[in-house]
Amino acid sequence: MLNEIQNDAQDRMNKTIAILEDAFSKIRAGRANPSLLEQVHVEYYGSMVPISQVSNVVAEDSRTLKVTPWEKEMVGPIEKAILTSDLGLNPQTMGQVMRIPLPPLTEERRRDLVRVVKDEAEHAKVAIRNIRRDANSDFKDLLKEKEISEDESRRAEENIQKITDDHVHSVDDKLHHKENSLLEI
Numbered sequence: 001m002l003n004e005i006q007n008d009a010q011d012r013m014n015k016t017i018a019i020l021e022d023a024f025s026k027i028r029a030g031r032a033n034p035s036l037l038e039q040v041h042v043e044y045y046g047s048m049v050p051i052s053q054v055s056n057v058v059a060e061d062s063r064t065l066k067v068t069p070w071e072k073e074m075v076g077p078i079e080k081a082i083l084t085s086d087l088g089l090n091p092q093t094m095g096q097v098m099r100i101p102l103p104p105l106t107e108e109r110r111r112d113l114v115r116v117v118k119d120e121a122e123h124a125k126v127a128i129r130n131i132r133r134d135a136n137s138d139f140k141d142l143l144k145e146k147e148i149s150e151d152e153s154r155r156a157e158e159n160i161q162k163i164t165d166d167h168v169h170s171v172d173d174k175l176h177h178k179e180n181s182l183l184e185i
Contacts, residue, residue, distance in 0.1 A: 002139070002148065002156045009135040009160055013128050013167040020124040020171060024178050027113055027120075032059040032102050037067070042074070042081045051078060060099065067091065067098040105182075113182050121175040125168055132164040 025035045034057040041048040051057060051067070054074050060066040067082075069075050075096060082091045082100065091098040105113070136157050143153045 001142065002152065005135050005138045006156065006159055006163065009131050010163050012131045013163065016124050016127045016131070017167060017170055017174075020120060020174060023120045024117065024174065027117060027178070027182075031062050032065045032100075034059060034065065036087065036102075037065065037082070040081050040085045040087070042077050044074070044077070051081065054078065063102050063104075065100040065102070067100065069096060069098075072096055110182050114179050117175060117178050117182065121171050124171050128164055128167045128171070132160050135160045 025033070026039065034052075037051050037057050040051045042051050042054055044054050054071070055067050055069040055078055057065060057067050067078060069078055075093060075098065079091050079093055079098060082089055082098075089100050089102070091100045139148070139153045139156045139160075142148045143150065148156075
């Protein structure tokens, strides 16, 4: 029973780390990355779908994304979706191919992105601590019901704390790496 609670907590913490990595991948560091357009949705035959389902998105070079729609009539809706997204990108359409030049990041914009990254990391740390709190609460419930001894409860709480510390350290490492990539010119 204790192992199940610990494994569940560890799985949930790992998912939190994965969500953080996904959030970090969407924050651009000046380099073109197709994941930058993942949250852009396009209307396709009456439903909103991710841009990757109606076109091919590739990094043409370090500062340019290339979007090639699979259907000729999707050029307009894709261009409109990119323009109306909050990414601040301006696609250049040449026939059926769109090139999206990424403007160089200003120092002020880099600082703003670092602030956003720190905020995301803090949310991940809070989520990890909440998972620890839930696991410790489960241990206390088992102790109240006399299903485990006080020593087992204390040991389990120490293990959860070690797991929590490892995951918080991982968040800090990822934050440090992302900050460095954002501030690098």
